[in-house]
Amino acid sequence: MTEALSTAEQGKWPSICITQVNQAMLQLDQVTQRNAAQVEESTAAAQMLRAGAQSLERSVAVFRL
Secondary structure: OHHHHHHHHHHHHHHHHHHHHHHHHHHHHHHHHHHHHHHHHHHHHHHHHHHHHHHHHHHHHHHOO
């Protein structure tokens, strides 16, 4: 009976592995999507900082000798 159970468990092993691979792929996809959103947010923040720096540069330009 132990051999039959072992054989049955071996038959389930591929589907268990596929399930784990699918879960890992879903996690990778979620992380990739979060990273993409963070890149977009960082880009927007950098553009705002650049605009602010340019505005400040124009404001202090009148004080140059």
